[in-house]
Amino acid sequence: MSDIETVTSLAQTLLLAEPDRALITPTLIAEKVKLAASLIQKADAIPVDQSAVTRELIRRFSRWIQKATTLHNTEGHIDWLSSARKNGWRYWKRYQNYLERRLPDRVVASLDDSTDEILGALEDPRREGAWDRRGLVVGHVQSGKTGNYSGLICKAADAGYKIIIVLAGMHNNLRSQTQIRLEEAFLGYKTSDDGKAGTPLGVFEFDSDQKINPNCGTTRADNGDFNRGKANTFAAISPEQLPWLFVVKKNKSVLTQLLGWIQSDRVADASDPADSKRKIVTHLPLLVVDDEADNGSVNTGEVPLNDDGSIDEEHSPKVINSLIRQILHTFSKSAYVGYTATPFANIYIHSKAATKLEGKDLFPEAFIVNLSAPSNYVGPARIFGRETTEGRVGGLPLSRDIADHFDPKTKSGWMPPKHKKDHAPAYEGQDSLPPSLRDAIYSFAIACAVRVCRGQGTQHSSMLVHVTRLVDVQKHVTRQVEEFVLSTRLKIKTGIDREPILETMLHLWKSDFLPTSADIAAISPELFEDARMPTWAEVVAVLKQVLDDTIIMPVHGTAKEALDYSDKEKLGLKVIAIGGEKLARGLTLEGLCTSYFVRTTKMYDTLMQMGRWFGYRPGYVDLCRLYTTPDLVEWFEHIADASEELREEFDAMAVRGLTPLQYGLRVKSHPIMTVTSPVKMRASETLKLSYSGTLVQTVALLRKKDALQKNLDAADMLIARMGDGKYAPRQERDSTDDVWAQATLWRDVDTGHVLSFLDSFETHGDATSAKSQVLADFVRKMNAIGQLKLWSVALLPAGASGRPHVFSTGLTISNFPSRSGNLTKDGYSIGVLTDPSDEAIDVEREHWKHALEMTLAEWKPDPARGRRTPPTRPSGKKVRAMREIAGGTLDRPVLMIYPLSPEQVPKREAVAEEGASSGSTQTREPICVDWSSPVIAFAISFPSSETGVKVDYEVNYRYWEQEYGASE
Known part of the structure; x- marks a missing residue:
């Protein structure tokens, strides 16, 4: 932990000791920061920037978050979670302490409440007999869903769930990123191929007792997903002793091997009374956490009906859906919790669908929890505003229209909407970037420079370039961006031909950055906070440093491309990430400042998930830019309105005490909420x-x-x-x-x-x-x-x-x-x-x-x-x-x-x-x-x-x- 993080954590602890929160003023915060700095400051060390710490703590203590809203179905459920039951829980306590060093106490308290709500809606892992609970947690894109299910996993392990499986998306990079997050939040150590606990990290700092270290059947490596060979290395360890964690892709081979291991004699302890050939697990409670639950998990096959309207139990669901359900069906005590920001497809799951082999489908019949986002979350409604008869109002002026990527008359250009894998991007016949992307890169460099001037230079800054789903075309784009950044870096460094670059940047500074920051300060002062705008001379002075530190990272799907920001935790990573579908779901881009986006899908759920620019932008929201087409802005505006209506409907039904099934029926019949893939709706x-x-x-x-x-x-x-x-x-x-x-x-x-x-x-x-x-x-x-x-x-x-x-x-x-x-x-x-x-x-x-x-x-x-x-x-x-x-x-x-x-x-x-x-x-x-x-x-x-x-x-x-x- 850096000195600035230590001072921040210590000052926050001192402030939380105040009995009256109303007395925590900016003046008191500055006093506690000064005291904390004096306690840890070494004589020969570089002084901590106390003003930066003070600003961060003012932000933290001004944030708040509403309680989550829930639809419950209590049929067959027995209430069990109480304060007494939580006594002595160690996984949650150390994760709570870990969070309190990084987040406002009210946000941590809200996460505590919401994870209690979710865990309590599941079943007591100590409950005798067979039980099955399935629910859904709806968050916002890039709003902290991983943090929420990390807390749920900690509490589930404390409560007695023994096998915990996290379905971490469809690609290696997301699986690896999720693995790393859970190593920090739950395991407390870096995983290794031999199955032994490696370097301590994350929560280990707050409880270093290695006797409680959970076991893990996967690692952060590129080949770290589950396989039967790896399972043999921990055959002698019993899941009854300590919980087992598996972070796996939604992949046929991986899930098939995991299912085989579960049904082997090493784990399964009984046979199904109705089918002696089917092995089951009766002694180990299972929790499955399904990240991005609307992607890959939903059965997109037809669900045939019998003449009487019942579901045909002999039908065959799609392979990933089938394997997830078979894993759940193998355990007599199981809980499934899906997480998503776009629940459209999950609501369309048939609530009564079941087969003999797979058991029930994944409809969230037990509960749906609608998470609120903290007050500093910048989501679709805040970016795009709301539609009125006078046009949209209340949005932030962050989007910039682009049109030079494509010539609609000739249907050609640098990146036309429809192109093949052998497409070679060219602007006006030249192997180069269009001016709009050059501007976007300049904009990113300016944003990074301003963040340095604001004392945020050691924080991560990212740029997203998402223009094609085809990997071969992405490689061309990566090369062009690398050549452009290298050329810009050399010209700024040597001074040769740098004046045209500085003139273009100065124009962006005067015509874009200065007025936009002023506008956001007027529209949403709580987001702008006290983020000062430096002089242009100050920006130019750090441009060379910024460009030297900027790396180009292709993101095509391997764990090596998982954007491991932890390696640059003390210096701050400055990265331009270039990818397509692998960037579209779940992958977190820390400190995202600039996005260049021209994908053309119009499905609500797919588009919303592509919105990596939603999230938290403390102290730099005014520097963020979204370069995209007017059509895509219009579609994002549309889905912002549709999602808001979906959440309003949810809140209304929660007040009335209705169930997930009633909500599902309501959304299915809604004329606006139909824009997910027809195959996901099973009604093409x-x-x-x-x-x-x-x-x-x-x-x-x-x-x-x-x-x-x-x-x-x-x-x-x-x-x-x-x-x-x-x-x-x-x-x-x-x-x-x-x-x-x-x-x-x-x-x-x-x-x-x-x-x-x-x-x-x-x-x-x-x-x-x-x-x-x-x-x-x-x-x-x-x-x-x-x-x-x-x-x-x-x-x-x-x-x-x-x-x-x-x-x-x-x-x-x-x-x-x-x-x-x-x-x-x-x-x-x-x-x-x-x-x-x-x-x-x-x-x-x-x-x-x-x-x-x-x-x-x-x-x-x-x-x-x-x-x-x-x-x-x-x-x-x-x-x-x-x-x-x-x-x-x-x-x-x-x-x-x-x-x-x-x-x-x-x-x-x-x-x-x-x-x-x-x-x-x-x-x-x-x-x-x-x-x-x-x-x-x-x-x-x-x-x-x-x-x-x-x-x-x-x-x-x-x-x-x-x-x-x-x-x-």
């Missing part, structure tokens, strides 16, 4: 969806003149059939009344009129949920059981653009609302159509307040999701739920019609500055040439309903492959 042609309790919006609009006229005619006909409505409706609220000054509201509209509108309206073929014919089918099915017979309909023309339009009834609208978006090949894509208040246009004050009360009951602050202050208006979800509860005149859907401006409002309007190589220019142009009438869009707010009525939603697998990319 048809999904069953319900629109109850949802808001459906036409955010994909057509541009064809005949379609625009058809939709305008449909709206005109509906208005004519409804007769007179109430103009400029007003609803009383607590403070300021809601007034829709230019709107018209119709009540008690017959469902037949609305169905005629939906039947006549042409929606875009690429719409993910707002398909008029599917909606009409759902309404008719609800009508058949006596629901949705009467509607509220609102025409909402509030805006400031367009010429007056007169409907056939004489109803005139003088202004059209605008929505920002992007022109597509045959349509116009917008973000959000509906203003949040519009769903309550027919809701009076009493019911509006009730919806607000329900909203506040489920709300909790969560900075990672952009939630800091309690809402003052009810959420649309609670307005829809309130309609079901209120009944009477409110138990009805609301159809909202928006006559949009035919002028396109660009989603991004950036102009490339002179001298900058990246950037984009967009001009305002009409949605459709020679079309000046309003473009009709609509939204429907469906009240919640427990009827379970669903409709078929067709998914064309070939289209899915073309649009979203192949399953990964």
Whole structure:
């Protein structure tokens, strides 16, 4: 441990001794740091930077984290975890002490609580008889899930679980990185090929009793995964004495060998009473921790049904899923906990699927835990903000549009979206990097230099280059980056031709770094903290040092490429990591500052996992940059919104005490949460969806003149059939009344009129949920059981653009609302159509307040999701739920019609500055040439309903492959 780490740890211990946390001020922190430094400082040593330690401790003591939210199924479960049971636990205690030197005490306390929650939802390993518990933990990308399951493993070992298997992804580099983390957090020693404990490390410092050292059947080496030969070296050691840890890949060969060892006479102690040939383990409780549980573990094969709807027990699941389940099925006492940030695929696992050979599938029937992230976590919601009718708001200005990697006209360029393994990257015919990637590398060098100036020079700094999944092409990119960095290093070092480089960097400094840091200080001062901006002269003074220290690391999948930051713990590693899929899942890039990313998959779960730039950026978030395409930014914005909705739904169901099965059914029927691979949904042609309790919006609009006229005619006909409505409706609220000054509201509209509108309206073929014919089918099915017979309909023309339009009834609208978006090949894509208040246009004050009360009951602050202050208006979800509860005149859907401006409002309007190589220019142009009438869009707010009525939603697998990319 370095002197600065020792001073930090000691000062934190002194501060934690304060009985009143309110007294821990920056002044007191500085005093304790000074005292700690005086206690450890040697006369001839370099003085510790006390101001840097003080800043770090101010950050730590200002962080907080919300309690995790959980859905439980207690059927067959016996509560067992108590404070008394935890007395004398040593694995957890030493890990807790280890964490307290690095993390705020409140974050460690939260991890203690959440791991208690998870362990307590499993079964007592001392419990007699057979039992099986399966659960899922949902975290955020790069938010500390490894730290959480390390704590769970420590506690499970303390409690009496004897065999602990960690399924650590699909590739060697992630497996090795996970092994290293668990050596530090659980084992307390560096593993070696002979099976003996090697160099002490990590938690060993806090409890050096080697008698409690767990055994480990894998090592951190490139060939350190499990194999039967390695198992023979520890044949004489009994798992009953000390727990065994296995960190393995999700690989057929590895899992087959592990299963064989488990079923051998050395481990298995009995035969299955129902099948004497099947060996089982009755005396050793098993815990399986599945990292990235949505990747590789989910059965992507068909699950055939019998005529009575039951699962065919003879079907064969996919090989990895089969082997994981066979391992679990071999133990009479087993627990499975999946960890993921993208649970879409896991929710689609059939809850009743089981086979004779494999036993149950991996649906998390026992529990789902939704982890909160600490207040300093920078996740999708914080980076990309939230979508409103005025565009996205609240995001951090960290992304930079790039377009020079590909020429859409010629379908060629340095890195076109579709290329083969023999592609040779070339920019304008030259074997060189595009200007945008050169800028990104310069940006990384500047970020590293500023971190040095801020006293963070010994901390890790990384850059990600993720442009292709093909290893051969990655090798070309690696060579080009190496040549560019070497050339830059030599020019800065020798002074020959360095002025053009410094001029380009100075331009980035003035046009990007200085204004961005100022913006972030204004938008999120709690993230910017007191990170000072040095002078340009100070930056230039350390550039040579930064470039000398920068290494280029290809990451293709071997453990040798696992980015072992621990080897550079005292100096700080500065690395440009170049890879593809091996960088996409689970691999942690410490101190990630700059990302250059042009992958094109659009599946929510795959894209979200590729977001290595999410995470913790203490004292340098303003230096981080994401260089990517506008399309990918739009998709990341979309998945940020979808993930937020998924978490909101989870919180709502947890308050109601519902189970994982009920949550799974709810998500499966959700029209937005469908973007994972169809093979993971096991429904490659048809999904069953319900629109109850949802808001459906036409955010994909057509541009064809005949379609625009058809939709305008449909709206005109509906208005004519409804007769007179109430103009400029007003609803009383607590403070300021809601007034829709230019709107018209119709009540008690017959469902037949609305169905005629939906039947006549042409929606875009690429719409993910707002398909008029599917909606009409759902309404008719609800009508058949006596629901949705009467509607509220609102025409909402509030805006400031367009010429007056007169409907056939004489109803005139003088202004059209605008929505920002992007022109597509045959349509116009917008973000959000509906203003949040519009769903309550027919809701009076009493019911509006009730919806607000329900909203506040489920709300909790969560900075990672952009939630800091309690809402003052009810959420649309609670307005829809309130309609079901209120009944009477409110138990009805609301159809909202928006006559949009035919002028396109660009989603991004950036102009490339002179001298900058990246950037984009967009001009305002009409949605459709020679079309000046309003473009009709609509939204429907469906009240919640427990009827379970669903409709078929067709998914064309070939289209899915073309649009979203192949399953990964």
